[in-house]
């Protein structure tokens with residue numbers, strides 16, 4: 105089975121921060137229960153001090169969720185932490201997620217402080233949070249651009265203060281996979297008490313590298329990935345939950361597993377997309393409408409001979425409807441014959457050769473040739489079986 109990688113879902117916090125994705129308490133609760141059923145280990149339910157509505161959502165999720173850990177975000181501010189603890193009061197497994205910016209950009213521009221002052225504030229925040237729960241996660245915001253030696257000092261100090269999970273966010277999505285991996289390896293090798301905590305990856309997608317960076321993190325010692333359904337999140341988004349789960353599953357030889365039930369990935373992706381009114385790009389890995397569609401003649405021919413020629417995942421495994429053979433002007437004869445067969449027509453090779461010429465004329469005039477077009481082609485051909 106290998107080693108577990110914990111899945112920390114932040115759809116309801118980082119995902120919900122996206123303009124237009126705000127949810128009310130009922131919607132957040134509904135989604136939290138679906139995330140629990142999906143098998144995520146931690147649900148980041150919100151940022152309780154941010155608004156009375158978010159406080160209520162976190163509180164209701166904390167009451168309703170039974171197995172997953174319920175987490176509330178806070179800044180390294182006493183009042184934030186107290187309010188987060190209050191919202192999590194009824195959680196069976198509460199976690200406070202507190203932290204502060206550690207890059208020089210944050211230290212100087214945001215806080216007008218020094219590295220030493222930030223280190224003290226980080227430690228103080230973890231101590232405050234530990235007054236309420238044993239499960240405290242610390243985030244070093246903008247860790248991606250934080251000097252590694254200083255980051256290691258902060259991480260050592262917050263673990264000593266009682267953090268049991270240390271989150272290393274690439275907040276701006278700046279790192280390349282090898283750099284992010286090296287950062288995690290550096291912490292593994294240079295923080296003396298690192299074995300007392302789980303290292304978490306929280307990667308943003310500004311350069312399209314969030315998934316690759318999270319996997320690089322795991323390969324170098326992280327055992328938690330923070331991610332969202334459909335990769336929703338600030339700006340270009342977060343790591344996609346469905347992508348990291350399927351990468352670890354498809355590459356089982358790496359030796360990691362998650363508790364996520366992959367068959368629910370497509371259904372939950374659709375629910376999140378509907379409830380947040382945020383369409384999923386058609387070419388999105390795992391959950392996009394085209395993730396299992398084949399449209400070019402060469403691919404269709406191979407796929408029809410053996411699905412594995414062009415598909416590395418069985419669509420059933422991720423709860424998708426199934427593979428699709430889409431007919432466009434780039435499609436080939438095997439695909440056309442296949443689609444006619446599915447409609448109940450039995451044409452021989454010569455018929456298909458003739459029909460294919462008619463098909464190309466139709467296909468050149470539109471984006472996709474549908475069932476109605478095929479039926480029309482078949483009926484016309486049956487009445488008059490000659491080349492146009």
Ligand code: KIV
Pocket residue numbers: 118243244245246271273274275276306308
């Ligand atoms: O991107 C980030 O750094 C965050 C933290 C608040 C964890 O979302």
Ligand code: ZN
Pocket residue numbers: 118273275306308337338
């Ligand atoms: Zn984030």
